[in-house]
Amino acid sequence: MSSEKALFISVSGMRGTGRSNVFKGLQRRLPELLPDKRIAFYPGPFANLEHPLIWAGKLRQEDPVTRLIRLWADLNEFNVGTLGPALKGNDIVITEGYGLNAVLFATACVDCDEADAEVARVHHDLVKSRILAKDISPPLYIITKADVPTVSRYLQGVTPGLDELRRQAFIKKEAKIIENYFRPGTGQTCVSLDARLTHEEMTDAALQFVIERASRNGAKEHVA
Numbered sequence: 636m637s638s639e640k641a642l643f644i645s646v647s648g649m650r651g652t653g654r655s656n657v658f659k660g661l662q663r664r665l666p667e668l669l670p671d672k673r674i675a676f677y678p679g680p681f682a683n684l685e686h687p688l689i690w691a692g693k694l695r696q697e698d699p700v701t702r703l704i705r706l707w708a709d710l711n712e713f714n715v716g717t718l719g720p721a722l723k724g725n726d727i728v729i730t731e732g733y734g735l736n737a738v739l740f741a742t743a744c745v746d747c748d749e750a751d752a753e754v755a756r757v758h759h760d761l762v763k764s765r766i767l768a769k770d771i772s773p774p775l776y777i778i779t780k781a782d783v784p785t786v787s788r789y790l791q792g793v794t795p796g797l798d799e800l801r802r803q804a805f806i807k808k809e810a811k812i813i814e815n816y817f818r819p820g821t822g823q824t825c826v827s828l829d830a831r832l833t834h835e836e837m838t839d840a841a842l843q844f845v846i847e848r849a850s851r852n853g854a855k856e857h858v859a
Contacts, residue, residue: 641722642852643772644845645679645733648779649809650686651789652830653837657779658731660838661845665729668842669849672726679732680713681706687743688794688805699750700757703741707758710737711765719771727849733774734762735816735823742812744805755815762822773823775848777841778813781830 646658662676685694694702710733721728741754766773786806787799794802817823826844828837 640852641725642727642845642849643718643722643730643774644727644777644848645730645735645774646777646779646841647732647735647739648777648828649781649786649806649813649830650739651786651793652779652781653828653834654779655731656834657777657828657837657841658729660834661729661841664838664842665727665845668846669727672849673724674727674729675721675725677713677717677721677728677730679730679736680709681732681736681740684736684740686793687740688790688797688802690744695744699741699745699754703737703754703757706737706740707761707765710734714766714769714771719769722771726852727845729845730774733776734758734766735776735813738816739809739812742808745808746804751812751815759821776817776823776825777844778817778825778827779830779837780810780813780827783807785830 646654646661648654658676658678666672666674718728718730738754738758741758742751745751762773783803783806787802790797790802790806817825828840830837832840
């Protein structure tokens with residue numbers, strides 16, 4: 636099986652909107668719904684990143700492109716050692732986070748549109764040279780989203796002593812970065828899930844999306 640025939644999906648989105656719960660829900664339920672498919676699940680290369688709102692001095696002061704390149708070292712190793720072989724040996728590969736997560740982390744707590752734009756340029760250049768050039772297509776993203784009050788309530792538990800305005804600025808910044816990541820011309824595609832739904836409702840919607848895309852992918856493979 637070639638990497639082009641494998642369905643590659645990544646669950647990502649705003650922090651505090653249930654993206655990990657959706658990934659775990661897919662991991663728990665999808666194999667039973669598609670027993671004839673070889674399905675692999677990976678937490679991705681960025682599973683243990685520290686929340687940006689609790690960064691200490693050095694990490695907070697680090698240049699955002701430096702952060703991006705450091706994350707890309709991990710992403711590249713994941714692509715070469717794990718993802719590439721998985722795409723060749725399975726029908727469906729699902730990760731918790733991928734390239735978008737690197738951009739979200741690199742640009743977090745950065746109040747500069749020019750720096751954000753530079754991170755995006757470097758990232759998309761690396762996508763071309765280290766993903767597309769390796770015959771890996773970008774994933775179809777399942778993106779979890781929510782409004783500012785919903786995410787802020789979650790962040791109060793993560794950063795109880797933080798000023799509310801700073802929390803809101805962080806949330807709005809993540810929403811903006813995600814919107815820009817999927818703008819026309821980037822080659823990135825996604826389906827969004829509303830985090831105001833229950834975890835089970837979000838998982839149900841994600842399952843429906845994956846099953847429908849797997850059906851399309853299987854039809855293409857049969858025609859080929």
